[in-house]
Amino acid sequence: MATLTLNKLEKSFPLGKSYRRVLHGIDLTLNDNEFVSIVGTSGCGKSTLLSIAAGLEDFDGGDVLVDGVPIEGPGLDRGVVFQSYTLLPWLTARGNIEFALKAAGTPASECRDIAQQHLELVKLGNAADRWPGELSGGMKQRVAIARALSYRPKILLMDEPFGALDAMTRHQMQQLLVEIWEKHRLTVMFVTHDIEEAVWLSDRIVVMGQGHIDSTFDVNLPRPRHESINRTPEFIELQHDVLSRIQQHAIG
Numbered sequence: 001m002a003t004l005t006l007n008k009l010e011k012s013f014p015l016g017k018s019y020r021r022v023l024h025g026i027d028l029t030l031n032d033n034e035f036v037s038i039v040g041t042s043g044c045g046k047s048t049l050l051s052i053a054a055g056l057e058d059f060d061g062g063d064v065l066v067d068g069v070p071i072e073g074p075g076l077d078r079g080v081v082f083q084s085y086t087l088l089p090w091l092t093a094r095g096n097i098e099f100a101l102k103a104a105g106t107p108a109s110e111c112r113d114i115a116q117q118h119l120e121l122v123k124l125g126n127a128a129d130r131w132p133g134e135l136s137g138g139m140k141q142r143v144a145i146a147r148a149l150s151y152r153p154k155i156l157l158m159d160e161p162f163g164a165l166d167a168m169t170r171h172q173m174q175q176l177l178v179e180i181w182e183k184h185r186l187t188v189m190f191v192t193h194d195i196e197e198a199v200w201l202s203d204r205i206v207v208m209g210q211g212h213i214d215s216t217f218d219v220n221l222p223r224p225r226h227e228s229i230n231r232t233p234e235f236i237e238l239q240h241d242v243l244s245r246i247q248q249h250a251i252g
């Protein structure tokens with residue numbers, strides 16, 4: 001079980017001698033096993049929201065709760081994947097995962113096997129001894145996902161994880177993510193600029209305006225979602241509706 005609740009969340013950043021209010025009154029609950037995408041114009045506060053949920057950024061008011069319990073900074077109940085490759089260059093693919101496992105308090109004798117299992121989960125079982133510099137962008141992101149999942153978080157927080165990948169690799173990564181999500185039944189918060197990606201992956205899409213939630217869309221498309229689903233009228237209509245909401249904010 002894992003629910004993530006953001007309750008009346010407030011966040012400001014210093015701006016000169018004053019403050020810029022970046023999030024105001026965010027109320028959002030991600031239900032157990034739910035895949036929720038956050039979309040919105042650049043600068044509306046998506047990454048700040050995700051960083052707060054990860055416990056990496058503090059906040060000025062409100063609550064962040066996992067299964068009803070307030071978070072106190074980062075925790076093993078939440079795995080995080082960012083757009084930029086965050087692997088340590090001096091450790092192999094497996095070494096990067098072992099490093100995270102050790103930091104999470106996993107007994108040293110178990111780290112190697114768990115790391116290998118998770119590399120296999122992301123279809124990189126044969127690349128365990130490769131260095132980050134020898135991996136493609138997609139492979140690096142697969143290692144980052146394996147690392148985030150290795151200590152068995154209940155919630156996965158992803159900030160434009162496929163934003164730097166080419167279209168084909170991005171598509172493969174989306175399919176892999178859905179496969180993993182279906183197997184592990186994680187609760188996912190997924191920040192993206194790609195509306196087609198959001199519709200294809202999500203149970204629900206949250207559109208943010210500047211610092212607030214504008215609207216939410218339930219994605220009632222059947223699962224598993226085959227590639228051809230993005231050509232159905234339902235898919236295209238939803239994509240159009242989400243884009244229209246975002247554009248309302250871009251315009252004014």
Ligand SMILES: Nc1ncnc2c1ncn2[C@@H]1O[C@H](COP(=O)(O)OP(=O)(O)OP(=O)(O)O)[C@@H](O)[C@H]1O
Nearest residue numbers: 013014022040041042043044045046047048049193
């Ligand atoms: N550390 C910081 N200090 C000051 N202002 C910040 C900081 N981080 C973010 N901001 C500001 O907060 C606002 C929201 O930023 P955030 O990165 O959350 O937006 P975003 O929706 O994720 O944008 P993008 O889609 O471009 O990544 C922006 O105006 C940004 O300039």
